[in-house]
Amino acid sequence: QVQLQESGPGLVKPSETLSLICTVSGGSIGTYPWNWIRQSPGKGLEWIGYIYQSGNTNDNPSLKSRVTISLDTSKNQFSLKLNSVTAADTAVYYCARGRGAANSYDYFDYWGQGTLVTVSS
Amino acid sequence: EIVLTQSPGTLSLSPGERATLSCRASQSVSSTYLAWYQQKPGQAPRLLIYGASSRATGIPDRFSGSGSGTDFTLTVSRLEPEDFAMYYCQQYGSSPVTFGGGTKVEIK
Numbered sequence: 001q002v003q004l005q006e007s008g009p010g011l012v013k014p015s016e017t018l019s020l021i022c023t024v025s026g027g028s029i030g031t032y033p034w035n036w037i038r039q040s041p042g043k044g045l046e047w048i049g050y051i052y053q054s055g056n057t058n059d060n061p062s063l064k065s066r067v068t069i070s071l072d073t074s075k076n077q078f079s080l081k082l083n084s085v086t087a088a089d090t091a092v093y094y095c096a097r098g099r100g101a102a103n104s105y106d107y108f109d110y111w112g113q114g115t116l117v118t119v120s121s
Numbered sequence: 122e123i124v125l126t127q128s129p130g131t132l133s134l135s136p137g138e139r140a141t142l143s144c145r146a147s148q149s150v151s152s153t154y155l156a157w158y159q160q161k162p163g164q165a166p167r168l169l170i171y172g173a174s175s176r177a178t179g180i181p182d183r184f185s186g187s188g189s190g191t192d193f194t195l196t197v198s199r200l201e202p203e204d205f206a207m208y209y210c211q212q213y214g215s216s217p218v219t220f221g222g223g224t225k226v227e228i229k
C-alpha cells in the first residue's frame with residue numbers, strides 16, 4: 001500500500017519561500033508523476049504541479065513561475081518550493097500520486113494527509 | 122483552463138436515498154477524462170471514479186459515474202451513513218487539471 005507523508009514548516013512569513021517534502025513509502029517513486037495540490041477556503045482544490053522520475057516538471061500557470069518541484073529518488077522523496085508567498089498562499093498542501101492515460105494528464109489515486117501552511121508575519 | 126461547476130452546492134438527503142450530483146464543464150472534457158473524489162472533514166480527498174465511469178479500487182458499487190462532453194453525473198444509489206461528505210469532480214483532459222467547487226451531501 002502506497003503511503004505519502006508531507007512535512008515542513010507550518011508558518012511562513014510573507015515574501016519568503018514555502019518548502020515542503022513528501023516522503024513516499026510502500027512503493028518506488030519511479031514511473032509515476034508526483035504532484036502537489038493545495039486546498040484553501042477561498043480557492044478550493046488547486047493543482048500546483050508535478051514531477052516525473054526523469055525530472056520533467058509542469059506547474060500551474062496561475063502560480064506565475066513561483067514553483068520549483070524536485071525529486072530525490074535515493075530517499076523516495078519529492079519536494080515543493082513556492083517563493084514570494086503571500087497570505088493567498090495559505091492552504092492545506094497535499095502531495096499525491098498521479099495516474100492517467102498516455103494522452104491525458106492525471107487524476108490522483110494516493111494522497112498524503114495534508115499539511116496546513118499559514119503565511120503570516 | 123476548463124472551469125467545472127458542481128451543483129447543487131448542498132444536497133440534504135436521508136440514509137437509503139439516492140444522491141445525484143452534477144458536474145458541468147466550461148468546455149468539452151477530452152475523452153471522458155473526468156474523476157470524482159469524496160472528502161471528509163480533516164481528511165484528504167479519496168478517489169471514487171476515473172474515466173467518468175470507472176470505479177477506483179475498493180469503491181462500493183453503489184457509486185457510479187456517467188456523462189461525457191460537458192455534463193457529468195455521480196450517483197450514489199443508496200446513501201450509507203459514511204457517504205455524507207463533500208464530493209469534487211476533476212478534469213484531467215487538459216492542462217492545468219482543474220477541480221469543481223464541490224457538493225456537500227448532508228444528512229436531512
